[in-house]
Amino acid sequence: MSDEHEPKKKSDRHDPSRRKFLKGVGVAGAGAALVDHIIAPDTGANTKKSIVAGQPVNGNVDIVLDVNGAKRNVSVEPRTTLLNALRNHLEPAVTGPKLVCDMGSCGACTVLMDGKNVYSCLVLAVDAVGKKLTTVEGFGTPEKMSAVQAAFVEHDGLMCGFCTPGFVTTISAFLKKNANPSLDEVREACKGNFCRCGTYPRVFEAALAAAKSSMRS
Amino acid sequence: MPQQPQAQPSPTPPKKKKVRVPRVVNGIEQMAEIEVDDVAGPGWGPHDKHTLLNHRITRVDGPLKVSGAAKYTYDVRLPNMLYGRVRRCPHAHAKIKKFDSSAAMRMPGVKAIIQAPVTEVRYAGAPVAAVAATTPELAQDAARAILVEYEVLPHVVTPDLAIKPNAPRVLPEAQPAPATPSGSPAPGTGGEDNLTQKAKQGDLQKVEAAFANCDAVVEAEYRTPRLHHCCLETHGMVVDFSGGETATIYATTQGTFTIPQDAARELGLQQSAVTATVQHMGGGFGSKFGIGIEGLMACRLSKETKSPVKLMLTRSDEFLMAGNRSGSWQKLKGGAKKDGTLVALQATQYRLGGVGQGSQAGQPYSVYRAGDFYREIYALHTNEDSAIAMRAPGHPQTSFAMESMLDELAYKIGMDPVAFRKKNMPDAMYHRQLDRAAREINWANRNATPGGGPGPLKRGIGCAAGTWGGGGNDQCKVDVTVGRDGSVTVAVGTQDLGTGTRTFTRAIVAEELGLGIKDVLEQIGNSKLGGANSSGGSTTAASLSPSVKDAAYKARMELAGKFSALLGNAKPEEIVFANGNVTGGGKSIAWKQACAVLPPAGIVAHGVWRSDLQSRGVHGVVFAEVEVDVETGKVRPIKMLQVQDGGLPLNRLTMESQINGGMIQGLGMALFETRVMDADLGLQVNPSFMDYKLPGCLEMPELIPLIDDEDKREVVIGIAEAAIIPAIGALANAVFNACGARIRELPITPDKVLMALAAERRSA
Numbered sequence: 001m002s003d004e005h006e007p008k009k010k011s012d013r014h015d016p017s018r019r020k021f022l023k024g025v026g027v028a029g030a031g032a033a034l035v036d037h038i039i040a041p042d043t044g045a046n047t048k049k050s051i052v053a054g055q056p057v058n059g060n061v062d063i064v065l066d067v068n069g070a071k072r073n074v075s076v077e078p079r080t081t082l083l084n085a086l087r088n089h090l091e092p093a094v095t096g097p098k099l100v101c102d103m104g105s106c107g108a109c110t111v112l113m114d115g116k117n118v119y120s121c122l123v124l125a126v127d128a129v130g131k132k133l134t135t136v137e138g139f140g141t142p143e144k145m146s147a148v149q150a151a152f153v154e155h156d157g158l159m160c161g162f163c164t165p166g167f168v169t170t171i172s173a174f175l176k177k178n179a180n181p182s183l184d185e186v187r188e189a190c191k192g193n194f195c196r197c198g199t200y201p202r203v204f205e206a207a208l209a210a211a212k213s214s215m216r217s
Numbered sequence: 218m219p220q221q222p223q224a225q226p227s228p229t230p231p232k233k234k235k236v237r238v239p240r241v242v243n244g245i246e247q248m249a250e251i252e253v254d255d256v257a258g259p260g261w262g263p264h265d266k267h268t269l270l271n272h273r274i275t276r277v278d279g280p281l282k283v284s285g286a287a288k289y290t291y292d293v294r295l296p297n298m299l300y301g302r303v304r305r306c307p308h309a310h311a312k313i314k315k316f317d318s319s320a321a322m323r324m325p326g327v328k329a330i331i332q333a334p335v336t337e338v339r340y341a342g343a344p345v346a347a348v349a350a351t352t353p354e355l356a357q358d359a360a361r362a363i364l365v366e367y368e369v370l371p372h373v374v375t376p377d378l379a380i381k382p383n384a385p386r387v388l389p390e391a392q393p394a395p396a397t398p399s400g401s402p403a404p405g406t407g408g409e410d411n412l413t414q415k416a417k418q419g420d421l422q423k424v425e426a427a428f429a430n431c432d433a434v435v436e437a438e439y440r441t442p443r444l445h446h447c448c449l450e451t452h453g454m455v456v457d458f459s460g461g462e463t464a465t466i467y468a469t470t471q472g473t474f475t476i477p478q479d480a481a482r483e484l485g486l487q488q489s490a491v492t493a494t495v496q497h498m499g500g501g502f503g504s505k506f507g508i509g510i511e512g513l514m515a516c517r518l519s520k521e522t523k524s525p526v527k528l529m530l531t532r533s534d535e536f537l538m539a540g541n542r543s544g545s546w547q548k549l550k551g552g553a554k555k556d557g558t559l560v561a562l563q564a565t566q567y568r569l570g571g572v573g574q575g576s577q578a579g580q581p582y583s584v585y586r587a588g589d590f591y592r593e594i595y596a597l598h599t600n601e602d603s604a605i606a607m608r609a610p611g612h613p614q615t616s617f618a619m620e621s622m623l624d625e626l627a628y629k630i631g632m633d634p635v636a637f638r639k640k641n642m643p644d645a646m647y648h649r650q651l652d653r654a655a656r657e658i659n660w661a662n663r664n665a666t667p668g669g670g671p672g673p674l675k676r677g678i679g680c681a682a683g684t685w686g687g688g689g690n691d692q693c694k695v696d697v698t699v700g701r702d703g704s705v706t707v708a709v710g711t712q713d714l715g716t717g718t719r720t721f722t723r724a725i726v727a728e729e730l731g732l733g734i735k736d737v738l739e740q741i742g743n744s745k746l747g748g749a750n751s752s753g754g755s756t757t758a759a760s761l762s763p764s765v766k767d768a769a770y771k772a773r774m775e776l777a778g779k780f781s782a783l784l785g786n787a788k789p790e791e792i793v794f795a796n797g798n799v800t801g802g803g804k805s806i807a808w809k810q811a812c813a814v815l816p817p818a819g820i821v822a823h824g825v826w827r828s829d830l831q832s833r834g835v836h837g838v839v840f841a842e843v844e845v846d847v848e849t850g851k852v853r854p855i856k857m858l859q860v861q862d863g864g865l866p867l868n869r870l871t872m873e874s875q876i877n878g879g880m881i882q883g884l885g886m887a888l889f890e891t892r893v894m895d896a897d898l899g900l901q902v903n904p905s906f907m908d909y910k911l912p913g914c915l916e917m918p919e920l921i922p923l924i925d926d927e928d929k930r931e932v933v934i935g936i937a938e939a940a941i942i943p944a945i946g947a948l949a950n951a952v953f954n955a956c957g958a959r960i961r962e963l964p965i966t967p968d969k970v971l972m973a974l975a976a977e978r979r980s981a
Contacts (some may be wrong), residue, residue: 144283153276160499
């Protein structure tokens with residue numbers, strides 16, 4: 001990163017831009033000192049701001065997220081992840097995506113952002129503004145399941161179910177790109193999702209069965 | 218299904234009989250004798266006569282879970298709820314010298330900070346304080362901002378160093394070890410070294426004499442590392458308390474009924490004023506009993522702030538303070554005759570449970586008979602978080618070592634490893650299971666010469682066997698309510714861990730009443746619904762299903778009495794409930810129509826546990842095929858196949874899933890998972906999913922779960938723990954059969970394979 005070679009100016013220390021924030025996260029893992037720079041001493045309602053392109057942000061910001069086709073207003077700190085915004089700040093909450101590793105290794109928080117699957121624990125809520133977000137709730141309901149969801153139930157592609165929203169989301173996105181995949185392609189597509197109960201073989205079966213049923217219909 | 222009439226009420230109390238049942242304490246089974254009624258009642262009947270049970274029933278909570286609608290503890294969000302966060306000690310052994318939370322208290326959003334009741338910390342990661350704040354982010358900031366100063370003390374975190382004479386002492390002198398689950402009930406004390414709980418069994422002189430008459434002797438050390446449960450939903454709870462006289466605890470727990478007592482004490486409430494509930498939970502595997510230190514702190518924060526508090530551990534908290542599977546270090550010496558008889562076994566076994574006692578079944582592993590044996594078992598302590606129960610506590614460790622040693626002996630005397638095992642297995646059910654699995658995986662055509670053949674990719678097959686109890690106990694009280702509108706509800710306080718408890722509970726009632734699975738609703742996971750068991754020791758199915766069956770049977774008999782008038786005064790015991798109709802006296806009436814004659818409140822039948830509907834004792838074998846790349850040391854699992862008995866399979870679909878899950882967790886233990894410690898720093902190097910390697914999509918072999926239908930026992934037995942045990946030994950033995958290198962320390966990673974291959978070449 002060429003940023004690291006820039007001469008350090010004293011004023012940089014209090015530059016609360018997201019660029020500095022992200023750089024800090026990469027280096028220090030969002031340490032307490034960094035936090036002091038980014039949050040205002042008072043996060044009450046009077047400090048809420050809206051995002052203006054190119055302008056630094058601090059304190060709470062009011063943003064609009066487009067979640068499962070609905071525009072949702074929410075006030076978050078700039079450091080709040082999309083996952084935490086969905087789960088802890090939206091009212092009512094969107095809790096299909098699960099917080100499991102909080103570092104982009106397990107896939108339980110997978111959502112679609114403009115149709116592409118992303119780990120929502122690695123996306124800042126403020127960076128999701130203007131994007132179309134789809135969570136597992138967006139694919140179907142218990143009463144009217146999507147083909148992928150129905151195949152998970154039929155093939156028992158779940159046990160405790162905590163990884164399931166992530167797998168359903170990943171596979172739903174994958175089958176849009178590859179309607180008739182092989183088993184190896186399914187494995188490859190899901191390799192960023194963990195399951196601890198041991199549902200993998202039946203998750204694969206469900207994905208292949210969903211592909212078949214979608215091809216037929 | 219038998220249609221016996223209900224026993225007539227008798228003026229004398231019912232006959233009693235004594236049965237031995239498992240009592241689960243913190244996930245560890247202990248046997249106890251209890252008295253139960255000895256009266257006639259329902260039976261399951263032959264396995265092939267069921268209309269729902271022993272079939273493939275999709276799980277009833279599946280649609281909720283696949284659509285994100287299932288609410289887990291982690292998903293609970295209440296008005297005015299605060300978020301809790303833990304501050305952990307960064308040293309393996311230290312005294313707290315100074316604690317100052319005043320600056321942290323002044324930070325935005327912070328409502329309360331409590332200090333954990335400890336002055337000396339004996340493992341890195343131990344919680345020293347907790348914060349409640351308005352968002353998780355602010356709670357995290359404040360937890361970091363608490364000032365804690367420590368006096369750092371000497372530590373030891375590896376067994377090899379801990380066993381040395383002058384090693385730093387882990388436990389305080391002459392104090393009982395912390396009360397943690399263990400196979401051994403006697404409390405240990407911190408003696409002059411890090412070894413506690415010394416226990417000996419057998420006659421050493423006899424064993425030594427027996428070795429002199431053996432045709433082959435194998436002497437080797439086997440090690441298994443400490444492992445993590447890695448529940449995807451971390452430990453924690455939401456305490457819904459805002460002052461006042463009652464509280465509700467949303468807990469991710471394997472024991473709904475293990476929560477209210479401790480929570481009530483912390484909140485200063487009566488136990489009956491506290492309700493614990495768990496509707497869905499994201500994995501436990503033995504680690505979620507009781508409120509835990511995190512629950513205790515959540516209650517205190519809630520009490521102090523008079524606000525609901527949600528305290529879920531972070532992933533790194535989970536690795537560092539939520540327990541782990543006991544490691545093991547086993548020195549074995551086994552001797553066999555040329556005909557395959559194991560005649561002598563000597564074992565020195567160390568349970569590696571950190572500051573806890575750890576768990577390890579004694580050698581010889583109880584699947585096998587070993588002639589004369591002598592064993593010493595110790596707890597060897599290190600400055601690490603206490604081991605706690607994890608799926609089949611103590612068994613995978615002992616099984617892996619025993620199965621490896623048996624395999625070594627079989628190769629040494631030149632005997633087929635399956636035949637060798639059978640020779641030493643008193644229980645013939647194993648013989649049948651081994652034969653079937655061997656046929657299915659084409660054992661006869663396995664690699665004849667370990668390490669032989671051209672090219673760097675070597676294939677091999679290995680096998681192993683396991684055993685578990687899986688019996689139930691008399692803790693479940695079940696109500697079946699049938700409404701005038703034909704609605705049927707079955708209510709019980711126990712919890713569904715993802716094993717399919719909800720589904721079989723519904724299915725038992727639906728089958729008894731001749732209804733469909735959707736015609737019955739279950740209520741579970743709430744401490745107000747009547748006493749129930751904790752889900753440990755694979756006891757849930759065998760504890761719950763007999764009570765459900767009893768309640769459903771009693772409901773059917775009561776209904777039959779009430780429906781008799783509609784059916785030409787047919788004898789109640791002759792009325793048939795099937796296909797949504799009640800039939801008798803030459804008439805057939807639809808279920809709903811019949812129920813219209815019920816009183817306005819419907820009927821309620823209370824079920825109690827029936828010991829004759831369950832049993833204990835399951836077997837199970839795994840055969841595994843792997844491919845070893847002798848140039849890179851990489852082991853690729855190709856196929857795993859398990860034959861598993863369990864009496865009556867309540868639901869074939871979910872039972873197969875659970876067998877798959879056992880094999881996959883066994884695969885993780887065999888090839889991937891380990892807690893890595895830095896001996897100098899005293900810290901875990903890999904407390905994250907980035908660095909703790911779990912089995913994933915790309916490592917999945919072909920998995921074949923086979924239910925042993927030759928087991929005709931008309932009883933329910935739990936199989937959850939049995940499912941994980943044999944996979945580990947089978948994989949390790951497959952690696953040897955493939956490449957000729959014996960890896961005696963788990964996990965079998967490429968470095969160990971290459972080292973073992975190099976050692977083989979040197980000795981050849």
